Amino acid sequence: MHPLELVTNLRAFLPAEAVLYESEDLKPYECDGLSAYRQTPMIVALPQTEDEVIRILRICHTSKTPVVARGAGTGLSGGALPHPAGVLLSLAKLKRILEVDPVARTALVQPGVRNLAISEAAAPYGLYYAPDPSSQIACSIGGNVAENSGGVHCLKYGLTVHNILKLRVVTMAGESLEIGSASLDAPGYDLLALMTGSEGMLGIVTEIIVKLTPSPEKAQVVMAAFDDIRKAGNAVANVIGAGIIPAGMEMMDKIATRAVEEYVHVGYNLEAAAILLCEADGTAEEVADEIRRIDKIMRESGAIEIRTSRDETERLRFWAGRKAAFPAAGRVSPDYYCMDGTIPRKNLARVLGGIEKLSTEYGLRCMNVFHAGDGNLHPLILYDANLPGELEKTEEFGVKILEMCIEAGGTITGEHGVGIEKINQMCSQFSSGELKIFHAVKAAFDPEGLLNPGKAVPTLRRCAEHGAMHVHSGEEKFPELPRF
Amino acid sequence: MQNIIDQFANIIRAAAGCKAPLRICGGGSKEFYGNRIVGQNIDMLDITTYSGIVDYEPTELVVTARTGTRLADLEAELYKHRQMLAFEPPHFGSAATLGGCVATGLSGPRRASVGAVRDFVLGVRMLDGRGDDLRFGGQVMKNVAGYDISRLMTGSMGTLGLLLEVSLKVLPLPPMEMTLSLQMKEAEAIEKMNLWAGKPLPISATCFCNDALTLRLSGAEAAVRAAHAKLGGEEVAEGAAFWQSVREQTHIFFQPGKSLWRLSIKSTAPPLSLLGQQLIEWGGALRWLISDAEVGTETVRVAAKTASGHATLFRSGESSAAAFHPLAPEMMNIHRCLKEKFDPMGILNPGRMYPGL
Numbered sequence: 001m002h003p004l005e006l007v008t009n010l011r012a013f014l015p016a017e018a019v020l021y022e023s024e025d026l027k028p029y030e031c032d033g034l035s036a037y038r039q040t041p042m043i044v045a046l047p048q049t050e051d052e053v054i055r056i057l058r059i060c061h062t063s064k065t066p067v068v069a070r071g072a073g074t075g076l077s078g079g080a081l082p083h084p085a086g087v088l089l090s091l092a093k094l095k096r097i098l099e100v101d102p103v104a105r106t107a108l109v110q111p112g113v114r115n116l117a118i119s120e121a122a123a124p125y126g127l128y129y130a131p132d133p134s135s136q137i138a139c140s141i142g143g144n145v146a147e148n149s150g151g152v153h154c155l156k157y158g159l160t161v162h163n164i165l166k167l168r169v170v171t172m173a174g175e176s177l178e179i180g181s182a183s184l185d186a187p188g189y190d191l192l193a194l195m196t197g198s199e200g201m202l203g204i205v206t207e208i209i210v211k212l213t214p215s216p217e218k219a220q221v222v223m224a225a226f227d228d229i230r231k232a233g234n235a236v237a238n239v240i241g242a243g244i245i246p247a248g249m250e251m252m253d254k255i256a257t258r259a260v261e262e263y264v265h266v267g268y269n270l271e272a273a274a275i276l277l278c279e280a281d282g283t284a285e286e287v288a289d290e291i292r293r294i295d296k297i298m299r300e301s302g303a304i305e306i307r308t309s310r311d312e313t314e315r316l317r318f319w320a321g322r323k324a325a326f327p328a329a330g331r332v333s334p335d336y337y338c339m340d341g342t343i344p345r346k347n348l349a350r351v352l353g354g355i356e357k358l359s360t361e362y363g364l365r366c367m368n369v370f371h372a373g374d375g376n377l378h379p380l381i382l383y384d385a386n387l388p389g390e391l392e393k394t395e396e397f398g399v400k401i402l403e404m405c406i407e408a409g410g411t412i413t414g415e416h417g418v419g420i421e422k423i424n425q426m427c428s429q430f431s432s433g434e435l436k437i438f439h440a441v442k443a444a445f446d447p448e449g450l451l452n453p454g455k456a457v458p459t460l461r462r463c464a465e466h467g468a469m470h471v472h473s474g475e476e477k478f479p480e481l482p483r484f
Numbered sequence: 485m486q487n488i489i490d491q492f493a494n495i496i497r498a499a500a501g502c503k504a505p506l507r508i509c510g511g512g513s514k515e516f517y518g519n520r521i522v523g524q525n526i527d528m529l530d531i532t533t534y535s536g537i538v539d540y541e542p543t544e545l546v547v548t549a550r551t552g553t554r555l556a557d558l559e560a561e562l563y564k565h566r567q568m569l570a571f572e573p574p575h576f577g578s579a580a581t582l583g584g585c586v587a588t589g590l591s592g593p594r595r596a597s598v599g600a601v602r603d604f605v606l607g608v609r610m611l612d613g614r615g616d617d618l619r620f621g622g623q624v625m626k627n628v629a630g631y632d633i634s635r636l637m638t639g640s641m642g643t644l645g646l647l648l649e650v651s652l653k654v655l656p657l658p659p660m661e662m663t664l665s666l667q668m669k670e671a672e673a674i675e676k677m678n679l680w681a682g683k684p685l686p687i688s689a690t691c692f693c694n695d696a697l698t699l700r701l702s703g704a705e706a707a708v709r710a711a712h713a714k715l716g717g718e719e720v721a722e723g724a725a726f727w728q729s730v731r732e733q734t735h736i737f738f739q740p741g742k743s744l745w746r747l748s749i750k751s752t753a754p755p756l757s758l759l760g761q762q763l764i765e766w767g768g769a770l771r772w773l774i775s776d777a778e779v780g781t782e783t784v785r786v787a788a789k790t791a792s793g794h795a796t797l798f799r800s801g802e803s804s805a806a807a808f809h810p811l812a813p814e815m816m817n818i819h820r821c822l823k824e825k826f827d828p829m830g831i832l833n834p835g836r837m838y839p840g841l
Binding site: 101102103104105125126127147148150154155158159161162175176177178179181182183184185186187188189190191193194196197198201202214215216217237238240241243244245282283285286288289290342343344345346371373374375376409410411412413414415416417418422426429430431433434437438440441442443444445456457 | 638
């Protein structure tokens with residue numbers, strides 16, 4: 001269908017300002033949080049109701065027009081990168097919290113609602129929405145569902161998939177599905193899990209019932225410094241081995257610690273090879289008990305310095321540095337490239353050793369921040385895009401890190417998603433038989449392949465050709481957001 | 485062990501070649517659950533030979549085991565390291581396997597507080613209906629590469645593939661548990677369970693039956709004692725045995741020989757007036773109904789649906805009955821498409837879940 005004909009058809013039921021096609025109006029939608037990839041869409045549509053979503057999809061389905069869904073656009077893997085001949089479907093206007101049920105501990109929300117807004121609406125009842133991705137002040141719950149977002153507290157409280165009960169989904173053909181239930185399970189296959197983390201490939205989410213969690217009475221954090229990264233890794237294992245599931249457990253290496261200290265002045269130990277932050281939350285009694293045990297384990301694991309937050313202000317200060325790791329990287333280097341591999345924790349020292357070796361080999365600095373509790377590693381490769389050849393070197397370095405993660409029994413993406421960024425690495429992680437199953441799942445929901453084409457799952461042909469990767473996160477679209 | 489997988493794959497390929505249905509079977513402890521497999525000359529595919537723990541690192545909180553592993557053996561190994569399958573899967577017999585546990589997707593008393601089987605599944609290795617050996621997910625907590633096939637497999641009753649190995653997140657045993665009993669009526673119990681679940685209290689299981697609400701507290705000793713002081717109630721001496729009886733349905737409520745309905749509904753739903761006796765778990769979200777045949781299937785399904793949930797005929801005298809709640813036609817279409825992709829010849833447990841799957 002001719003673009004203008006499509007615009008006319010959409011404007012038949014959408015107000016003029018909800019259908020954009022002039023190039024200056026399209027510009028803000030050309031990329032998401034991964035700004036290295038840019039593409040102007042043919043049309044941007046901004047529906048306000050599920051009914052409008054259905055009508056848009058039916059028109060696109062009939063005219064075989066690709067559709068890319070977009071929430072707040074904070075994603076880091078280019079999942080919402082527009083299609084040049086497609087409609088970018090922004091869900092930003094579906095932003096109402098329809099109901100908070102404090103007794104059942106659930107909230108019914110539209111996809112454009114910000115993650116943090118749910119917790120704010122639930123706060124008067126002593127409840128909150130547990131998954132807390134670092135971009136939570138801006139990212140939308142619909143995007144969280146698409147990416148199965150986590151956060152620093154996910155070892156204890158789970159990812160998005162553990163914290164939603166029900167979705168309303170519109171398929172590419174314009175059919176509404178009710179997936180999941182207001183109860184704890186639903187009949188049939190677990191399509192709720194299948195939808196979560198499906199990166200906008202299977203359907204458009206129009207309503208979500210999320211679970212709310214009672215706010216803990218108290219939280220306290222232990223900050224421990226180690227002179228050897230292996231000792232810090234062992235300390236993490238010792239905490240878990242002692243039967244403790246911390247609310248959060250984060251690690252930073254020396255380069256990262258120095259970079260953030262310069263930026264936020266927390267008073268981190270600058271001589272330490274690694275800093276561990278370990279948080280306990282729960283009732284006052286639980287926290288007191290757990291903090292005492294964590295402190296003892298850190299000592300026995302050879303910490304050279306241990307500090308426990310004395311009050312809420314100090315607790316937030318201890319965290320401030322960790323949360324500032326990404327902007328701090330931006331201060332010490334013109335560009336940085338953020339990786340997102342997950343590894344079994346026992347292989348941490350080996351993988352970090354490998355990264356260090358590669359760092360020397362490529363002559364590029366790399367700082368490491370690590371969700372230590374769940375094995376999610378974010379190496380930040382520091383480089384300068386203005387130096388000829390440096391971006392290419394960085395990309396190669398990054399690919400080697402991801403391959404090392406796979407080899408260590410891990411995965412190429414823990415929480416940022418595949419999107420367009422890691423599409424080639426999918427070929428390294430999965431066999432052609434496995435990729436065929438992914439394509440089959442896609443076809444069960446969207447047989448024509450019109451939803452978010454070219455993302456998340458590579459074609460077998462692409463894998464055969466395995467083109468070069470062109471990725472960097474040097475310019476973040478949301479530099480003000482903490483990234484961790 | 486690879487030779488066993490090759491055998492399984494050959495059986496599946498041969499069955500696919502002549503469109504002969506296969507009945508996947510572990511310990512047979514959950515044979516009663518679901519519908520009878522449809523077809524003639526059904527061959528059995530016994531997975532119990534493929535057993536044993538593949539990898540277990542207590543400090544990683546992950547265990548990977550072959551699906552023929554007896555659930556009791558797996559739990560005993562975890563117990564040695566003071567860890568557990570936190571979702572407390574029911575065994576329903578000593579022969580129960582990990583494969584059956586994941587394929588049926590059933591969880592026990594701790595489900596409302598920690599999550600269900602699907603919440604703990606991290607990865608699977610499986611054979612699809614073509615006999616292809618596939619791996620999805622992994623052994624790490626966070627993994628968003630590809631669609632979540634591992635969780636799709638969980639609870640799919642063997643209709644999408646033969647599970648070979650499963651990686652599960654495990655959790656430490658709580659340092660202390662205490663069981664409390666409080667006398668009250670059903671409506672009050674439902675209200676209290678929901679109210680308390682909204683507070684930061686270490687409640688790990690609830691059960692209401694015969695005008696008594698039984699609660700389990702799990703956690704640090706100080707926290708458990710403090711919660712007891714807040715909630716009141718009598719401490720039950722044989723707490724562990726009580727929860728075991730609820731989990732394994734050996735509690736006196738679960739009289740054999742009668743129809744047992746499982747209604748999974750919104751936790752705040754008021755008492756359901758249905759003919760028969762009820763036992764409530766999961767903070768109000770799970771209602772078991774024991775009844776004589778006279779309570780109509782339709783009546784139970786409507787009651788569950790009205791309470792924003794669904795009803796399963798969990799155990800029944802007649803095996804011809806449709807065990808699972810009917811799906812909306814558009815949902816059934818998606819199910820059929822998925823089945824066709826995973827098992828093109830329709831040979832894996834056909835009909836066990838729904839006709840045509």
